[in-house]
Amino acid sequence: MNWISDIESCGVHDDWIHRLDVLLTSSQSISSSLDDIVDSLRNGEHLTFDQGLRLWNHTNLSEVAHLANMCKVARYGNHVFFNSNLHVNQTNICTLACKFCAFRRGPKAKDAYALDADEFVHRIIPFEHIIDELHTVGGLHPDWDVTYYEHLFSSLKLRFPHIHIKSLSAVEIKHIAEVSGISPRALLSRLMRAGLDSLPGGGAEILDDDVRNVICYGKEGSDEYISIHRDAHSIGMPTNCTMLFGTIETPTQRISHLCRLRELQNETQGFQCFVPYPYLPDNSRLPEAQLASANEVLRVISVSRLMLDNIPHIKAYRMNIGDWLSEIALHHGADDFDGTVGHEEIMHEAGSNAILGYSKSELIKFIHDSNGIPVQRNSIYTKFNRFDDDDHYESTIVLPLLSEAGD
Ligand code: SF4
Numbered sequence: 455m456n457w458i459s460d461i462e463s464c465g466v467h468d469d470w471i472h473r474l475d476v477l478l479t480s481s482q483s484i485s486s487s488l489d490d491i492v493d494s495l496r497n498g499e500h501l502t503f504d505q506g507l508r509l510w511n512h513t514n515l516s517e518v519a520h521l522a523n524m525c526k527v528a529r530y531g532n533h534v535f536f537n538s539n540l541h542v543n544q545t546n547i548c549t550l551a552c553k554f555c556a557f558r559r560g561p562k563a564k565d566a567y568a569l570d571a572d573e574f575v576h577r578i579i580p581f582e583h584i585i586d587e588l589h590t591v592g593g594l595h596p597d598w599d600v601t602y603y604e605h606l607f608s609s610l611k612l613r614f615p616h617i618h619i620k621s622l623s624a625v626e627i628k629h630i631a632e633v634s635g636i637s638p639r640a641l642l643s644r645l646m647r648a649g650l651d652s653l654p655g656g657g658a659e660i661l662d663d664d665v666r667n668v669i670c671y672g673k674e675g676s677d678e679y680i681s682i683h684r685d686a687h688s689i690g691m692p693t694n695c696t697m698l699f700g701t702i703e704t705p706t707q708r709i710s711h712l713c714r715l716r717e718l719q720n721e722t723q724g725f726q727c728f729v730p731y732p733y734l735p736d737n738s739r740l741p742e743a744q745l746a747s748a749n750e751v752l753r754v755i756s757v758s759r760l761m762l763d764n765i766p767h768i769k770a771y772r773m774n775i776g777d778w779l780s781e782i783a784l785h786h787g788a789d790d791f792d793g794t795v796g797h798e799e800i801m802h803e804a805g806s807n808a809i810l811g812y813s814k815s816e817l818i819k820f821i822h823d824s825n826g827i828p829v830q831r832n833s834i835y836t837k838f839n840r841f842d843d844d845d846h847y848e849s850t851i852v853l854p855l856l857s858e859a860g861d
Contacts, residue, residue, distance in 0.1 A: 455840045461692060462723050464766035464835035466529045471498035474528035481524060484517050495521065495760070500716065506709040506761045515753055522756035522787030525763070530789050533840070534826030535767065536817050537833060539587035539793035542577050543800070544569050544606065548593025549629070552670035554659075554701060556737035556804040558593050568595060571609040581796050582614055587833045590621040591656055591800070599634040600641055604648040611649035618833035619649055620694075623656035624682040628674045639685040646691055652834060653686050655694035655729055660703040661711045669701045669740060680718050687724025692834050695725050695765070699754055700732040700746035708754070712761040719764045726835055727767035727790060730754050731774035736805030751775055752786045759787025767835065773801045773808045781824040790831075791821060 459465040467473060475496045484492060491505050501509070509518050545568040548558035559566040569577070578588065588610065595602075607619055622630070622645070631641040642650075659666060661676040674682070686693050695715050699708055719725045732746035732754075746754070759768050769790040770783035780791060794812045801808065814830070818841050821828040828841045 455842070457838050457840075459836050459838070461726075461834055461836055464726050465533075465535075465831070465838055466766050467531075470528045471496075474498075474524060477524045477528055478521075482520065484521065485512070485514065488512065488517065488521070491760075492521070495525065495763075498763070500763060501761055503709055503713055506712065506757060507705060509757050509760060510705045510709060510753065515749060515756070518756045518760070519752065519786040522759040523785055525759050526768070526787050526789050529766070532825065532827045533789070533829045533838075534784055534821045534824070535790045535829050535831045535835070535838075536821065537587055537793040537831050538585045538814060539589055539833075540578065540581050540585045540796035541589045541773075541798040541800075542569075542574065544574060544590060544592040545595050545598075546593050546799075547595050549596050550594055550625075550670070550672050552673060553740040554669055554698065554733050554738050554743070554804075556734075557800045561596070568598075571606045574606060575609055575613050577797075578610070578614060578617070582617070585794070585796060586616060587618045587620060587793065588614075589654060590619070591623050591626065591654060594626060594629040597633075598630070600630055600636065600644055601634075603630060603645055603650075607645060607649035618651045620652045620654050620833055621650055622653060624653070624679045625657045625674045627653070627682050628678055638682050639689070642682075642686050642691060643689055646689060650691070652691055652726075653683070653693040655696035655725075655727075658696045658711070658715075659698040660701070660707050661714045662703065662707045665701070665703045665707060676714070680714060683724065684718060684722055687718075687722035692724055692726050694727045694729055694769075696728070697730045697754070697758070698733055699730065700750070701740060701743045709757075709761070712758060716762055716764060719762075723764075725765045727769050728758055728762050728765045729769040729771050730758055731771045731801075734774065734801060734804035734806055737803055748779055748782075751779060752783060755783050755788050756786045773798050774806055776806070776808050777820060781820060784821075784824045784826055791817065791826075793817075 478496055494501055512518055546559045547561050547566050547568055627638050631638045658679055663676055683693050697711055732751055733743050767790045768788045770780035770788035772780040772792050796811050818828040830839045
């Protein structure tokens with residue numbers, strides 16, 4: 455079954471607040487200490503900062519998860535979204551050295567790389583008939599200005615007009631704008647004309663400058679992250695947003711991060727999906743990181759769903775938290791299982807073991823196994839294709855691994 459949505463509602467049921475009210479009326483009882491939170495949810499009101507913190511400290515995680523799951527079910531029923539995508543990084547050379555980053559290399563490192571447009575196109579060719587989204591971020595290359603990226607995106611669009619280009623995190627936008635001597639907004643407009651369709655949410659980390667000065671000194675500040683996403687939204691470019699947790703931040707800073715994203719969303723309605731993920735410690739330089747247990751990952755996802763009532767989708771980012779925890783996260787407020795992901799480097803360099811190159815049928819099986827109804831979406835959540843049990847879907851295509859694709 456196929457259907458469409460508009461870019462702001464992203465497939466959310468129009469009457470989700472009414473549905474939530476009905477679900478909460480008929481659902482299990484919740485501790486009375488959360489009564490005011492349940493009332494706010496039923497009335498469609500934002501939860502306050504203090505309520506968010508209380509959810510964070512509520513010892514019974516299953517109650518928090520239950521509320522988050524109700525919020526998800528009210529929006530989407532049992533639908534679970536996924537897409538068919540590929541991650542390619544244009545360069546791992548970076549002028550910064552964020553302490554949590556296992557991906558960046560100095561320009562003289564023997565495994566440093568910087569792809570030109572032809573090399574980049576060559577990497578997509580083996581996947582061109584099985585993906586509809588390209589996710590591409592990279593390091594801050596000291597020499598590449600707007601002309602490199604214009605050429606890259608226009609070359610990709612010329613060769614693969616059907617593939618959505620989701621590319622460049624906020625810090626890359628800041629850096630390229632500075633190298634090019636133009637404003638971030640002017641840069642975004644030029645790149646949009648060249649073929650850039652949307653921004654991923656990377657680089658938000660924790661929107662608190664005290665934390666940022668320790669874990670990613672020199673990166674864009676909290677206000678700059680918000681400002682760049684505001685600029686993108688102002689020219690009609692949708693974006694995602696993220697949160698990296700489990701480094702040195704406090705629960706208060708996490709809740710404050712969610713409130714900042716929610717505030718911008720009230721203003722622009724340009725965020726489509728929130729992607730929370732824990733710090734992975736391999737090959738990085740942050741021994742003081744607190745790390746995050748599975749329980750904490752699920753709590754972050756649950757509280758995010760409850761706090762971010764104006765951001766349509768919450769992703770279980772399986773590249774980071776793995777398939778099994780992602781399946782469980784689908785019962786803690788997450789509704790999006792990410793994608794087939796033909797290739798990924800950033801999380802894998804940091805220790806992820808997530809399987810790459812799933813076929814669509816493998817992803818659908820995971821979703822069915824978690825009692826979800828798989829729905830393939832496009833990148834901006836405006837086109838949907840549901841796979842019911844008795845549907846005959848493509849079961850034989852297996853994505854090639856990038857190393858097998860030749861370069
Ligand atoms: S996170 Fe991004 S900006 Fe920071 S060092 Fe890694 S590649 Fe560079």
